[in-house]
Amino acid sequence: PDMDREQLIEKARKLGFDYERVYRGCAQCTIAAVQDTLGLRNDAVFKAASGLAGGGGLLCVGFCGGYTGGVMIMSSLFGRRRDKFDGDREERYASFHMAKALHDRFVEKYGSVICREIHGKIFGHGFDLWTKEGRQAFEDEGAHADKCTTVVADASAWVLEIILDELAKRDLPVASLT
Numbered sequence: 377p378d379m380d381r382e383q384l385i386e387k388a389r390k391l392g393f394d395y396e397r398v399y400r401g402c403a404q405c406t407i408a409a410v411q412d413t414l415g416l417r418n419d420a421v422f423k424a425a426s427g428l429a430g431g432g433g434l435l436c437v438g439f440c441g442g443y444t445g446g447v448m449i450m451s452s453l454f455g456r457r458r459d460k461f462d463g464d465r466e467e468r469y470a471s472f473h474m475a476k477a478l479h480d481r482f483v484e485k486y487g488s489v490i491c492r493e494i495h496g497k498i499f500g501h502g503f504d505l506w507t508k509e510g511r512q513a514f515e516d517e518g519a520h521a522d523k524c525t526t527v528v529a530d531a532s533a534w535v536l537e538i539i540l541d542e543l544a545k546r547d548l549p550v551a552s553l554t
Contacts, residue, residue, distance in 0.1 A: 392532025402441030431491025
């Protein structure tokens with residue numbers, strides 16, 4: 377992409393917000409925002425995130441989909457490779473450090489990486505997304521207007537920033553990801 381660092385980060389933020397508002401599915405929206413910002417596409421990684429929305433299976437008890445989707449996209453770019461399954465320590469630990477950096481940003485802003493706890497912070501309470509009433513309250517209280525959309529926007533921007541930092545550490549251009 378022919379943009380500077382800040383433009384790339386802001387593009388990811390905007391795409392994350394818009395994708396969550398329109399399409400829903402926090403993990404997939406984060407992945408799509410980062411992939412589209414970087415001009416990458418990996419349908420297997422995108423599809424693998426399908427069940428991670430709403431803290432995993434809409435249960436809200438697991439990691440936020442913005443966090444898990446972010447870890448998935450970062451690890452798909454810098455994680456351990458299958459052909460080096462018995463080693464690849466440097467790549468494994470790069471993905472660990474990146475996941476921790478994302479975790480720390482979530483904790484700093486939202487107090488947690490757990491979906492229900494983030495809902496507590498941004499809505500004041502959690503939801504049962506497996507009931508019609510719970511889903512309706514979730515929507516009525518702004519989940520896809522400005523609440524979860526903002527979390528996905530933040531996740532997308534943070535992930536892009538962490539990826540750019542990793543590229544800079546390796547003295548590699550964005551184009552090296554393709």
